[in-house]
Amino acid sequence: MNTVNDTLIPVLGVITDVRIDTPDVKTFRVVTPDGKKAFDHKPGQCAMLSIPGVGEAMFSITSSPTNTEFMEFSIKKCGCVTDWLHQAEAGQQITIRGPYGRPFPVDTEFKGKDLLFIAGGIGLAPLRSVINYCRDNRADYGTIDIVYGSRSMDDLVDYKEIVDEWTKDTDVHVHLTIDREQQGWDGHVGFVPSYVKELGFDTNKTAIICGPPIMIKFTLDAMIELGFDKTQVYTTMELRMKCGVGKCGRCNIGAKYVCKDGPVFRCDELDELPDEY
Amino acid sequence: MQKVNRDVLLEKAAAMLDAGEVQAVLGWGAGEFAYDVTPRVFETSDELRADFVWNDFCGANLSKYLVSKTKKLEGKLLVFLKPCDTYSFNQLLTEHRFEREKVYAVAVPCEGMADVQKLKALAGDGISSIESTDSGFSVTTIYDDAPVEVKGADVLLEKCANCKSRKHVAYDELLGDEGEVLDSNRFDEVERIEAMTSEERFAFWQGELSRCIRCNACRDVCPACTCEKCVFDNPNSGAENKAPTTSFEEQMFHVIRAFHVAGRCTDCGECSRVCPQNIPLHLLNRKFIKDINTFYGEYQAGAEEGSRAPLVDYTLEDLEAEDVFKKEAE
Amino acid sequence: MQVNEYKPLIVAFCCNWCSYAGADLAGNNRLNYPADVKIIRVPCSCRVNPMFILRAFQRGADGVIICGCHPGDCHYTSGNYYTRRRMALLFSMLDFLGIERERTRLEWVSAAEGAKFAATMNDFAETVAALGENKRLEDLRCKK
Amino acid sequence: MRKCSLSKLTDLFQKINESASLYLPATDNAGGAVYTKWADGVEYLDVLNTVRSPKDFFFPQSENLMEFKLKGKNIEILDIREESEDFVIFGVRACDVKSFEVLDRVFLSEPVDSYYQNRRAHAVIISMACMRPADTCFCTAFGIDAAEPAGDVSAWKTECDLYLKANTEKGAQLLAKLSNLTEECDDSEVSPLQEKIRNIMKKLPLEGISLENFGKGKTKEYFDSPLWTELSEACLGCGTCTFVCPTCQCYDIKDFDTGSGVIRYRCWDSCMYSDFTKMAHGNSRNTQVERFRQRFMHKLVYYPENNDGLFSCVGCGRCLSKCPISMNIVKVMKALGGEKK
Structure with a gap:
């Protein structure tokens, strides 16, 4: 009996590094106790992290699958589990299980395409995995x-990585914007949807959007205005999850489970689903 | 059989709806069978005429719905209240759970409501029709057996078999005749349990509470349970739990549930009526009521609007906790 | 002969203003009371929610005692009067459910009554010890 | 087919119980029935439905999944799974047998739920034909034949005999063990009985309720229906319907701190509860209308969509008789299906 693995039973992970990204976002580096990567994943997939006694929650894996040494999770402080993680130090053990969900189609639809990534706030976390995968x-x-x-x-x-690495790549164009004017900022100011319209991208690109639901909605509208088709736009979603494998029954939008059939959806697929998100 | 018939209620409600005196009517709606009655808000007199029911299966207490339904309406809401429902109505008013001026309360005399389970136990599960007779019901089944005659008194809901009052304590209008406060035997069962030994009582309650499936129906139907967020649903309370994982959790839930409504429970009996496992939850409430009566003087929650519940009150001469059992022994 | 090593675990909720000071005084005066009495300081005896008492039993307490200021002496004027009513009803209910009535107690102990505090705890511990382990309100998950 | 005199029923139970624990419906001392472990003195109660469905056997209301020991920054994960014992469930109604198929498709699809699979693999199910279905029954709508219940062994009860027919290898093995207590027979006694049952089924008040309008691809048709508001108006948001339902399988995973460690357990959850979809930063189903809709859409549309048209309802009628406010799937089906406006 004990030889059968069950997806609900996690493995141990150790937080080996905690990086403070923003006042409410930290990035955690996680390996197994013997220093290996807990499991392989594909860009856009998620993992269940838990602290026994506190709770279990789903997070997107921020590091690229091409990183074979460790996994990273960029986590915003907003609930029980994240509060606890934010006060954790390096060396803290946690439990981890996964990978869960449908990844971005990096090996099929994305191949050979010009890619446009659009992120808002902590929405960069799931996209960083794909961006770095594509860069690699x-x-x-x-x-x-x-x-x-x-x-x-x-x-x-990830401001440091963006500035130090991404902007230096050839053929990688980074456009940063912030909501309001700020001292020391000489870049663009304004919301993402209007910035996207301003930049006016070529409509042969494949776009990947992630951010707060309201931002996704308006950015999608902007994209369509620019002449993009919904089949060219991908997004990734989040709902309350418990099992991660489409059995506990709570993260569904219509007949689709976000944990199993998502979290990555092509925007035309979302049209097929009821408006529950 | 109810003394005031459906048409009287229907005409009253329809007339007020049509005249625009009330915006909606909170009553009982017809179901698939003769007995499955659903609380419902009617907005037109046509809806009322089609689906409104008033029969021997209208056990549901509508007063708790006033809390949410009056908030949704601009105008007045007409509600039908049986005698026991009026106590809940008063208690909710005392606790400022809804605005009195938004409600037009119509009191309806009640001769006791029937318990479908008891009826089915006597007549069979496959009921095809229920006819009211002078003494009760004539039930036909789908099994080709002869109709079964059932006495009304044999199939009363527990709360009706031990009815405490047929008097309406609050209303804007009364249909039919006013009843009296009754001398009920509602504490008999509590006394029977009190007379047991501690071991017997423990065994009794273990047997009853072990059936609990924590569906929360007792809490959700209770007119005294109107907290916006229940302590048992709040993950930060340390008491949140969804399943009766151990016998302790069962005891905990039911003691706290009953304690929280102690002094505010009008003994409307809804908790026991809706329990899918037939746990006699009213006994816990009645124990508190009985104790309050014995320790601090007779008190009937909801009998008087604005009365001070015993647990938010005290006297300097109150009974000491150590004397509780001496007092009970008397 | 086998010696009975059983010592009951007792949780004592003590009001900050009287009973907790009473416990302090008992300590200062070197008065003995069982070490298995675990004191939890509360701002007033009426802070003790019935759920606290049940939780204490769940987590392994064999007896729970609530100590507050004497009636009339409450720091907040009337808190202990409410406690008195609540606990009377709760204790009666627990008894009704078949929980041994000796496992719960409400006692008034002032800041000056160090001796009463020690005596009360000794007496309560003895009473609970005679009953043995709490089996009826236990949570098996917590027994390890 | 084998037959056994009802006077030897106790011997039969005794014999089954020798090799595997036997569970059967017995009184719950409160007017209902509950599956009880058989021992001498436990009487089989031939009621139509137990209050709790037999899903408990495979998917119990709460079960411990694993334990953790915590020490400083370190965690130890303890796998506490144990091989289930062999057991036999006697007297399962046709609808409840069908419910196992519904649950199987959830728990036995990849990745397989080992907790469920473990118990499922160790169970033998003896079903029982329904002699006296209730007015709340509507299993026929789901193509279930109460006169020919599935399961490892099917059983029929006449005035004086019990008839047993093996449907699976497991069932045949069990009947082989009982050969001393049973005798071979043909179905001449059973056929008229089945005829009788089918005739009663035709007279059921809910006979003919149609599922035509439900199933795959109906999401858009019903999701925004204004009827949901009306139907859910009286809903209390309790979990009665979900907890008595044989096919409701949603669960929650929670941690319990024992003081010396942490137990992670799984328990039934209800989509009717306000915290079912509550996350740290919001709730995707904020009102009872949305939660109510989720339950029925799941049973009638979403589940069939993902499971080749199989509905996640078996017509057992438990929710019809237990809902505190008498709102149930039949009323929803009729209202949405257009039978009643």
Whole structure:
């Protein structure tokens, strides 16, 4: 009996590094106790992290699958589990299980395409995995554009990596924006949807959007205005999850379970679903 | 059989709706069978004429719905209240749970409501029709057996078999005749349990509470349970639990549920009526009522609007906790 | 002969203003009372929610005692009067459910009554010890 | 087919119980029935439905999944799973047998739920034909034949005999063990009985309720229906319907701190509860209308969509008789299906 694995039973993970990204976002580096990566994943997939006695929650894996040493999770402080994680130090053990969900179609639909990533706030977390995957397999993809916005300069997650690495790549164009004017910021100011319209991208690109639901909604409208088709736009979603495998019955939108059939959806697929999100 | 018939209630409600005196009517709606009655808000007199029912299966207490339904309406809501429902109505008013001026309360005399389970136990599960007779019901089944005659008194809901009052304590209008406060035997069962030994009582309650499936129906139907967020649903309370994981959790839930409504419970009996497992939950409430009566003087929650519940009150000469059992022994 | 090693675990909720000071005084005066009495300080005896008492039993307490200021002496004027009513009803209910009535107690102990505090605890511990372990309100998950 | 005199029923139970624990409906001392472990003195109660469905056997209301020991920054994960014992469930009605198929499709689909699978693999199900169905029964709508219940062994009860027919290898093995207490027979006694049952089924008040309008691809048709508001108006938001339902399988996973460790357990959850979809930053189903809709859409549309048209309802009628306000799936089906406006 004990030899059968059950997906509900997690493995141990150790937090080896905690990086403070913004006032309310930290990035945690997680490996198994013997220093390995807990499991392989694909870009856009998620994992269940838990602290026994506190709770279990689903997080998108922020690090790229091409990173074979460890996994990273960028986590915003907003509930019981995240509060607890934010006060954790390096060396703290947690439990981890996964990977869960349908990944971005990096090996099929995305191949050879020009990619446009649009993120808002902590929405960069799931996209960072894909962006870095594509950067690491640069020959397989066309140009990469990244539009990233947040409330303020201090709320830009992974700012260092963006500036030090992403902007230096050839054929990777980063467009940053913040909601309101701020001292020391000489970049663009304004909300993401209007910035996207301003930038006016070529409609042959494949777009990937992630951010607060309201931002996704308006950005999608902007994209359509620019002439994009919904089949060209992907997004990733989040709802309350318990099992991660489509059995506990709570994260569904219509007949689709976000944990199993998502979290990545193509926007035309969302049209098929009822408006419950 | 109810003394005031459906047409009287229907005409009253329809007339007021049509005249625009009330915006909606909170009553009982017809179901699939003769006995499955659903509380319902009617907005037109046509709806009323089609689906309104008033029969021997209208056990549901509508007063708790006033809390949510009056908030949704601009105008007045007409509600039908049986005698026991009027106590809940008063208690909710005392606790300021809804605005009195938004309600037009129509009191309806009640001769006791029937318990479908008891009826089915006597007549069979496959009921095809229920006819009211002078003494009760004539029930036909789908099994080709002869109709079964059932005495009304044998199939009363527990709360009706031990009815405490046929007097309406609050209303804007009364249909039919006013009743009296009754000398009920409602504490007999409590006394029977009190007379047991501690071991017997423990065994009794273990047997009853172990059936609990924590569906929360007793809490959700209770007119005294109107907290916006129940402590048992609040993950930060330390008491949240969804399943009767151990016998302790069962005891905990039911003691706290009953304690929280102690002094405010009007003994409307809804908790026991809706329990899918037939746990006699009213006994816990009645124990508190009986104790309050013995320790602090007779008190009937809801009898008087604005009265001070015993647990938010005190006297300097109150009984000491250590004397509780001496007093009970008397 | 086998020696009975059983010592009951007792949780005592003590009001900050009287009973907790009473416990302090008992300590200062070197008065003995069982070490298995675990004191939880509360701002007033009426802070003790019935749920606290049940939780204490769940987590392994064999007896629960609530100590507050004497009637009339409440720091908040009337808190202990409410406690008196609540506990009377709760204790009666627990008894009704078949929980041994000796396992719960409400006692008034002032800041000056160190001796009464010690005596009360000794007496309560003895009473509970005679009853043995709490079996009727236990949570098996917590017994390890 | 084998037959056994009802006077030897106790011997039969005794014999079954020798090799595997036997569970059967017995009185719950409160007017209902509950599956009880058989021992001498436990009487089989031939009631139509137990209050709790037999899903408990495979998917109990709460079960411990694993334990954790915590020490400083370190965690130890303890796998507490144990091999289930063999057991036999006697007297399962046709509708409840069908419910196992509904549950199987959830728990035995990849990734397989080992807790469920473990118990499912160790169970033998003896079903029982329904001699006296209730007015709340509507299993025929789901193509269930109460006169020919599925299961490892099917059983029929006449005035004086019990008839047993094995449907599976497991069932045949069980009947082989009972060969001393039973005798071979043909179905000449059973056929008229089945005829009788089918005739009663035709007279059921809910006979003919149609599922035509439900199933795959109906999401958009019903999701925004104004009827949901009306139907859910009186709903208390309690979990009675979900907890007595044989096919409701949603669960919650929670941690319990024992003081010396943490137990992670799974328990039934109800989509009717306000915290079912509550997250740290919001709730996707904020009102009872949405929660009410979820339950019925799941049973009538979403589940069939994902499971080749199989409905997640078996017409057992428990929710009809237990709902505190008498709102139930039949009323929903009729209202949405257009029978009653």
